[in-house]
């Protein structure tokens with residue numbers, strides 16, 4: 001079979017069909033057995049008014065409690081107005097006064113709600129609140145802001161707007177934000193607990209980004225096949241990208257479903273509306289005595305919603321006794337991953353066929369799902385899935401999925417049918433016994449369109465050395481013609497310092513005061529010296545060779561030499577050295593914290609605190625950490641490779657005002673790293689005003705999925721033949 005060009009593929013004819021005829025060894029699809037077993041649970045009823053009132057009262061009650069406690073503490077000190085020493089302990093006069101200011105406004109505003117019941121109840125609570133506020137105002141000489149100007153807070157009670165509080169004078173907003181922070185005990189797993197004892201007493205707004213995307217005229221049915229999905233099954237950026245892209249396409253009016261293995265380790269409480277949809281017998285073979293044995297694996301299909309995205313979860317049924325997708329982690333469980341993902345691809349296609357779905361686009365991600373492209377065109381098109389076109393996104397060429405031909409039988413199809421140079425034969429194994437298949441190659445050949453996650457990485461795989469063993473495939477004219485780079489975005493709602501509940505104080509580019517509190521919070525929690533003047537350099541990463549391990553280590557020592565602080569959060573198969581450093585050399589160090597594990601909650605606290613986010617990767621298809629860091633007001637220091645070069649412009653190389661957003665270096669040696677890191681550390685200390693401007697500009701930068709989503713939708717439309 002010859003690989004066909006994109007135009008011919010869009011027409012839906014050609015060598016795929018010919019290949020199907022020429023592949024007699026492919027197993028036939030048994031008729032799927034669809035058996036809905038349980039009706040969907042009724043959707044949650046909307047909160048009755050009384051429940052809403054009770055919730056709002058609860059918030060008021062909590063705020064009142066906090067104020068009472070603070071008043072007690074204040075009485076004990078004898079002179080509340082001078083009690084500066086306890087400022088970061090949550091009981092100080094300034095914080096309490098600020099809380100009182102904000103709460104007074106909230107209480108006064110809550111005294112006149114629409115619902116009579118709430119008015120009565122809130123009025124009862126408002127009296128002590130006002131009393132407390134008055135006491136604090138008297139003690140500190142601070143006037144409570146006018147209640148009439150207080151805007152509504154989303155959860156009911158009214159709080160003053162950040163601008164009003166800030167207008168009260170220098171430091172007023174910081175003091176207000178500080179009220180209610182649950183300052184951590186050093187050395188505890190503080191990131192696992194809520195960072196506040198009370199809601200933010202100030203309306204900080206929603207910050208920039210995340211505007212509603214435009215609705216598209218044509219509604220496309222898009223089905224993603226993926227091994228990761230944030231936040232429930234996230235190991236790295238793949239999970240973020242699938243969730244972010246799915247959410248923005250849903251917002252543009254498309255019909256999006258994500259197919260995900262039902263890993264045993266998925267957090268059940270994050271699977272909203274989980275229900276069993278059907279059972280299926282999925283074709284699954286094995287090689288025995290030199291011959292393919294065909295069989296089936298009983299499969300259970302579930303549906304749920306995750307972060308607003310409809311998800312279909314597939315796993316072998318409990319009765320099958322299969323160990324696939326069992327264990328405590330996403331990758332590296334006790335089962336054979338090749339077998340598991342081949343089975344997942346087949347199960348996904350079987351589910352689509354059994355459910356009568358008519359997707360326009362099958363969007364596949366990474367080698368784990370590439371077999372779905374091969375099986376779709378050979379076994380499912382034009383019947384039972386007549387209309388779909390296939391888009392493959394390569395997130396990283398580091399792993400391309402090498403599979404023995406006999407192993408491919410786990411997909412229910414004979415691998416020999418794909419073992420030709422023009423299909424999926426791994427060219428570096430030619431002449432070996434046995435020759436192998438390469439899943440990424442198969443995906444590239446069989447997809448209608450191929451994307452990778454940044455324009456620079458696309459150039460690197462098409463023209464540079466990043467293609468590795470797939471160089472031959474990526475030099476084919478028809479492959480080049482259908483391959484392009486689309487720069488990832490980040491989910492501006494999920495990653496938003498204005499709303500992130502994991503931050504002790506929220507902030508925006510307009511009101512950045514909370515960032516300093518986030519830094520102090522992290523420093524205290526990690527046992528670092530609480531100095532606002534030390535530049536805090538953060539690295540959040542998988543610890544694998546790709547990420548420039550030697551440069552991360554060099555940056556640690558350099559940051560210390562230059563008077564900064566270094567915080568690492570990372571794990572991976574190269575984390576041994578950092579574990580040793582964490583346990584011995586830097587244990588209890590006042591300026592270094594090495595955290596060798598995975599924690600999204602801690603990552604958020606780190607982004608919120610960071611002055612610099614360092615990404616010194618050897619190669620980086622796109623990279624999200626530099627963008628997340630920017631969104632949280634950090635300044636990136638990156639090596640110019642792949643998407644890092646596409647997203648960060650050195651402040652010294654900027655040709656237009658506002659273009660520079662970080663510090664960039666080129667080489668892979670320590671000297672090159674220092675050429676960028678040293679400048680960043682010096683600028684932080686020598687020119688705080690310019691640094692603050694840079695930080696705010698980064699918070700406000702457009703990094704969302706908007707532009708990328710428009711490109712993906714354009715690509716989907718082109719793939720299905722719509723101009």
Ligand code: ADP
Pocket residue numbers: 235236237238240540541542569570571597598599600603622623624625626628
């Ligand atoms: P990659 O996909 O190569 O791992 P990206 O920069 O594209 O790199 O995405 C990394 C994502 O994983 C980011 O969301 C980052 O915050 C997150 N991440 C990486 N390591 C950790 C960790 N140890 N704990 C929490 N989040 C992590």
